[in-house]
Amino acid sequence: MKAVAVVGASLAGLSAARSLRQLGYDGRLLIIGAEPHRPYDRPPLSKEFLAGDIDEAALTLEADGEDLGAEWLLGTAAVGLDRRERTIRLGDGRTVRTDGVVLATGAGARTLPECESLAGVHVLRTLEDARALREDLARGGRLVVIGGGFIGAEVAATAHGLGLEVTVVEAAPTPLAGPLGQTMGQVVCELHADHGVRLLCGVGVQGISGGRRVDEVLLADGRRLPADTVVVGVGARPCVEWLAGSGVALRDGVECDAYGATSVPGVVAVGDCAAWYDPTAGCHRRVEHWTGARERPAVAVTTLLHGGAAAPQLPKPPYFWSDQYGLRIQFAGHAAGAESVTVEEGAVADRSFLAVYRRAGRPVAVLALNQTRLFTRWRRRLATALPAACSS
């Protein structure tokens, strides 16, 4: 292999580039990124960066003086992949030839139709999004967050800390029921009430109104919520449109086997854009977590360089964290398919506890609030436990 192109210059792309060099690949390495920036860290965008506690320099993902010997083509998106010619077409008209491809294009924020036209309405995915939102939050006033998922909840907590009056609107009866299950989703969303942040559940958003700038969010039940700023946090969709017709099989994201291989030889996919086959669950899933985007590229790159010869290592259970209202939330495993969840340490009322999800008596997931030490032990135990079923 003489040339490898990594498409997407964020965590998964950078991790893939690093793994390529670590595994001894010394050929041409191209890193193509739609954003003009070198790789930066997204989790702080809803937390420390949004709060103004850290600056942009602290977001960089490259080590000081790190040199991967790569050609960075930034500020231009890949718009087409030709598997026969082995070329990638870029938005600026250029075409690059490559022997191997790592797809790492991540995900983009879902929006509502009103988002584009009204000032004061935000999504949060990129550095530019975060800068703009930070500026608007500095105006103070009333913030309405549409969507009670992790990013919405973190924005609500951060804005509350900045002194804004915050309301969260969630269409589902319980926020976070997907990732955490009904019982624990309920527990975690009570954190809003603990801090005087209003949470409205089971009601959809009809529209957002205003002149040039937003002034109200209209709910499906007729209520109107006055708003100075609105954040739409309704999930993300994989950035894979550009691959349509390329022969790379797509489902919710790029369809991959358990080692990152796609339907096209010489093309692997990693991070938020990829739906890897999970052998323990018997289905494909897209895992939108930081640690997955950081750890799986090593496997995918082995696949790319050595065909299917990757070590059949059991992947660690997916792990993610969230910081809200100064509390540390950690979760590992799969809640879907669990039959029970029990608090094994601490107490829910104290907002310091560890809960274990079980299926057929075996642990399949673990959730911790401010229980870091114990969580690490359970995460390790889970790595040797039984598979969880797939919900979708």
Add this chain to the structure above:
Amino acid sequence: MIPVCRLADLPRGEAYRLETDPPVAVFHTDDGEVLAIDDTCTHQDASLADGWVEGCEVECPLHASKFNLRTGAVDAPPARLPVRTHQVVLEDGVIYLLLSDAPPNLPPCAVARAGGGFA
């Protein structure tokens, strides 16, 4: 030399957090080595004694950066600075520490705390 604990009281695979300022984490690896590093992750305020030890590396319990227990080197983001290492002395079954006099690489939040400020 600061006495830490008896070697027999620190099983393999376990870590001990010493409440010095800044705190130090002492690890007994699965291979039987005893190694010491600053306890606070260089990225944010996490206790590395709570982390996941594999070989002579500890994975930060929060965001999974891995630190080499012998050299303090960090392998991957989000942490970008190495952690300070300390010398361990074993005498008569007791673990002692010789604290490093190099400057620590504390994260911004922990620096503010140590300085008595509240950032």
